[in-house]
Amino acid sequence: MRSHNDLESATDQQSVVVPDWRDRKRYVWLLGLVVPTLVPMSWAAVAATGLGVFWWSGPLLMFVGIPLLDYLVGKDTENPPESALAWLEQDRFYRWATYLYLPAQYLSLVLACWLWSGGGGVSLGPVDAIGLMLTVGGIAGVAINTAHELGHQRDGAERWLSKIALAQTGYGHFYVEHNRGHHARVATPQDPASSRLGESVYAFFFRSSFGGLRSAWALERRRLNRRHARAWSLKNDVLNAWALTAALYAVLLAVFGVQILPWLLGQAFVGVCLLESINYLEHYG
Structure with a gap:
């Protein structure tokens, strides 16, 4: 498969030709946006039915609904042909589906x-609050995968969007470690x-x-040392990513009160567990 750089060179040298191939799943990709909208949908469902089980929509969708659908649909063996890759790179539809x-x-x-x-006068009992935390944590875990996609792009704005996606879980060092550590x-x-x-x-x-945290810090320290810059500065991509988390949490606590802190920390932990579980299964020996 050609690299991103190869595709850019090919695009620079000739206009992108629209291939005969068509992505039959083009609009199915938008179903990915169901996950980050689970909280408002859950709130609406609870308000309409009075059933607190809808606060648990995240775990139910991710661990029951999606695996069942995956089993029923079966394997997808279709990949885009080589001739379509440059065209796909230029199609902003897929970028916006991520944004x-x-x-x-x-x-x-x-x-x-x-x-x-x-x-809104909503009084969540402990079970409902935990269900909501797990749902938000699931959204945060999938956001790390969104950050993974954005972090691989060459555009600086998309790389910052990657850090913003990671801010919810406080896992900003993933931006450094995954791209420059894990892949190597x-x-x-x-x-x-x-x-x-x-x-x-x-x-x-x-x-x-x-280990990922230690590796990310070491990678950034070496990068900044080569540029004769200090590791303890906002030029450090680990620190500026963590600063986004600190700013986000500070604003949320100021607006909604310190009582939300356990739920914030809990959802972040759930999101990280989801990512690392996927890593475990993906590379299990």
């Missing part, structure tokens, strides 16, 4: 904080995000999460 995840993601986060704080060391003992033969998911979680 739109972020405003929906933060709409759900803000609405959840409002609900946790008792907004995948499936080697040096890669914290590659699970080892016989390693439990619990052991992997701690090794991957803390």
Whole structure:
């Protein structure tokens, strides 16, 4: 498969030709936007039915609905042909399908904080609040995958969008470690995000999460040292990504009160667990 640079060179040298191939799933990709809108949909469903089970829509969709649909639909063996790649790169529809995840993601986060704080006269019991936390955490976990896609792009604005997507979970160092660490060391003992033969998911979680953090900091420190810049500065992509999380949480706590802090931390932990579980399964020996 050609690299992104190769595609750009081909596009610069000749106009992109519209291929005969058509993406039959083109508009199906928009179903991905169902996930970040789960909180307003859950709120509306609870208001309409009085059933608190809808606060658990995230776990139900991700661990029941999607696996069942995946089983019923079966494997997708169709890939776009080589001749369509340059055209797909130029089609902004797919980029916007990714961009739109972020405003929906933060709409759900803000609405959840409002609900946790008792907004609108909604009184969430412990079970309902936990269900909402798991739903928001699921949205945050998928947002890390959105950040993964945006972080691979060459455009600086898209890379900043990647950091914004990661701010909800406080996992901004993923932007550095995944692109410059994991891809260079995948499936080697040096890669914290590659699970080892016989390693439990619990052991992997701690090794991957803390190992990824250490690796990201080391990568940024070396990069800045080469540029004769200080590691402890906002030029450090780990620190400026974490600063976004600090600013986000500070605003949410100022607006909705400190009582939402346990739920904020809980949803972030759920999002990180979702990512690392996927990493574990993807690279399990």
